[in-house]
Amino acid sequence: MNIRIDGVEYPATKDRNLLETCLGLGLNLPYFCWHPAMGSVGACRQCAVLQYPDEEAEQAGRGKLVMACMTPVSDGARFSLETAQARRFRQGIIESLMINHPHDCPVCAEGGECHLQDMTVMVGHRDRRYRGRKRTFRNQYLGPLVHHEMNRCITCYRCTRFYRDYAGGTDLAAQGCHDHIFFGRHEDGVLESEFAGNLVEVCPTGVFTDKHLVHDYTRKWDLQSAPSVCAGCAVGCNTLPGERYGRLKRVHNRFNAEINGYFLCDRGRFGATWVNDERRLDYPGLRGEDGRYNAIDHHGALQRIVSSVERGAVAAVGSPRASVEANFLLRLLAGPARFCPGFSAVEQPLVGEALALLRASRATVPDIATMETADAILVLGEDVSNTAPRIALALRQGVRNRAYAMAAGLKLQDWQDAAIRNLAQDQRCPLFIAATAATRLDPVAARSLRLATPEIARLGLRVADALAGDNSNDYSHDNSHDNPDDHSVHREAAAIADGLRDAKRLLVVSGTGSGDIAVMQAAARVAEAFRDTGREAMLSLVVPEANSLGQALLCEGNGSPDLDALAASAEAGEIDTLLVLENDLYRRAATDQVDRLLANCQRVIALDQLDNPTTSASHLAVPAASVIESEGTLVSLEGRAQRCFPVFPPHAERHPAWVWLLATLKELGREAVSDWHHFDDVTRGCAAAIPALAGIAAAAPDHRFRNHGVRVPRQPPRYSGRTAMRANVSVHEPKQPEDEESPLAFSMEGLNRDQPAALLSYVWAPGWNSNQGLHRFQADVGGPLKGGPAGIRLLRANGGATPLPRHATAAFAVEADEVLLVPRYRIFGSEALSAISPGIRELVRPACIELCAADAERLGLADGDGVQVGDNAAALPLRIDDAMAPGCAGYTAGYRETAGLAPNTRQRLRRVAHFSPPGPTVIGSDRGGRHG
């Protein structure tokens, strides 16, 4: 198919609108309201072009103005972008937008990466003719993450279209009309959506900006950045952290068509600035007799590590949040039998089972983009909004496939957003949720059930049976036919199976978040049963941390000791030196247990970024570079190995853990590493040694790669003031640090174009300073990057070679004075590092126990009581929450206070006398006064 634009023939694809087509051809056509992920509504009128009905009209220059974003392309269609009529119109639009827009670019956090600036320059609007008063607004306090400056609004409606239509938020709306439309909340308050931070990138102006960046500001052109991967959860969203003066300033989305696309969750976007925390370790600290730490240099530290390791029996605890390489080296150091992967004792078999199921299942293990193609979804026991938030956003898109199907019937194209939403209203693909409590996805679910964990597993098994047309199985030990609850589970399962009748692509989501292996197994069975009916099934199992699956792959099938086993061998005096890698053990087990473990080892060496109870209990604390300052491979929940690169060189004596460990192994004279000098050698060594990880070396090009003969720069071409940056220390400009480990450069020299996707270090193209310039890096507008996919899938299914386990689950019942303890995760708080990042810190609420009112009454407890769970020492405040399933007590998971609690155990709750609840978190420290 061909179209003509300004007299030139261009190829075009059907199902594309003219704006996408033009951008894809590299033509500069300005726009505001269209967004590649959200389609067109034709609201801003900025993308006007002239369309000619035929050749004759084209010759005569007689056409009509059309909005490119609302115009489908068709073979032989003729357009003009350049004709004076279209240009004047587009200039007029910008001029009218500028009537109310303030002249505040110099103090605007968007300046230098502002789509409005780019478009204004693009249309050539220069002189302001308007001399009247500008409309002004009062800004709102929207919480500690997003800053609001409404005067800059150009009324493109992208914010509400993202926040409400795309992400399902309800507390941001367009208010007012004509000249005073206001985008904000009904009243000041924290934006509720966990995706609110995307407003920063979605808004083409400086209305919504990153509050942390606003208060610690650097222009985009002065930020150094490198491709990184979010360490917030196991989804593995791609990020672009930006640094200046050795401080992380902000995190932007790094487009990956298969994973995060254009959007991150707020844990990912705002949860990495902990790397600036003053509790970071800068120098190795050796504990003296008096219990205080003395700083030593890296030679001294290395010597101590080496002599400790040489002196006696070594054991090591790795970390599911540390890179594959660091864990691999540590495992090499301690030996597989003495290497504990660093999960909690409860979590370790769960993650292992998740991996085993992914291998055993014949269902597809989907990436995020593939999840969005599902036409039916079943979520079993995993609260993805809190454990793997980006998946929740994908599920919200998945349920819209009904709308697209309806639209296709009317020959509407997928980008015709307003028409499709109007057509479908609230018709959605079926989403079924079974959880121990309410979830944020409930409002878009066809059915959401609150069930105790074992009931969720039974529901899953019954759905699987119903899909297989088999009603003979009885999954309870007792005679469940007399159990009324069982009938309801049976009925619900039948209803769900019935609801899946017309589905063609089922996505089943579950994971370790329920704390129960049986739930994941049931999920796998549903996927399998659906697949057996000849339809497409997808199975996604959420694991807890950024490299949980990598850790499971590293330790697969070799019976690595868990923390309990380690504690036992420490007890037996079998550990002289314990090495702990990037892991605060006090979040993995009860305090007294960890105390004992550490006390039973003669020497504890902790490699970590931050001061925490584990480093404070160590004899030698060794500072490690963070994920932002270090190279590393992380394996996401779909088994995708992805490479992070350091954004800036680490300060002081912070070195990447792999550097410390490789140096140790070399000092020890270990044969295996004698030829290893670079990070790539470690990666390759790991790939060679561990068959399951064989692919990791291909996750990104190695350090010898050159892009057209040069490196890929981390600093944009206009990076300024480099000679002056350290002038307060010395007027002599130091040489730029060299990067011996990657093809990136800590400078602006090099070529940020045509590189493999894993090496995209910033998004900028001439004329496109904002993130909208991304289309210049995409092969197809809105589609994959020109540089191919980033990362590599490691999981190879064994094609059903091992049968899926089929376990009976006891019907759920609790004694009159008992509850079933179930984990409750929080997007802000359950992940330790993001929880101390400024901003998020203000949103973290103390851990608690949650019960529904009926259960509280049954147990004689009241809201605000302090309760103790079993023998767990810490008392926790009780919250009455009717969103809890009956019989279940939710405990806030991932907190130190709850580290000793075992999920899905029956417990008694004891009220503590004289309980003083933890003080409320101060929210809104910049509230009042500071609205500008």
Place this chain on the structure above:
Amino acid sequence: MSELIPALSADELAAIDAEIAHAPYRDAVAVDALKIVQRHRGWVSDESLKAIARHLTMSADELEGVATFYNLIYRHPVGEKVILLCNSVSCWIKGCETLRARCREGLGIDYGQTTADKRYTLLPVTCLGACDKAPVLMLGDVLLENVNPAGLMATLGASGEEGT
């Protein structure tokens, strides 16, 4: 928090529920519900807005968007009578500005203002559809045609007494 939200009265709830009865979704009656409450209370306060939103199971933020889109839903207290003075083309030609000036002089209020005794609020409105009888204004629910500036104050007073 909840004690700040005065519950909707039985009358208001009944009227709103009657609308809901023939609407596809609860929030489809947002405008009607706002009008009902405004009829009872004269205007829609933040508390009323939240109460309506809860009854319609929509967020206050979304309802605020609806409420503030329509300039005849009052989100500020208004006087007993609202004077809607047409200032569109015909009425402008026929001297609505003089009427506005008369209100300033006689009542001491301009657009958007309410008299100290809370009797009148003056608001501009765009074309009341009675251009042939311009200039026109609405006093409460009553349309006044061919308004004579000289007699405006008297008209207001008289009509005020006839009242609703």
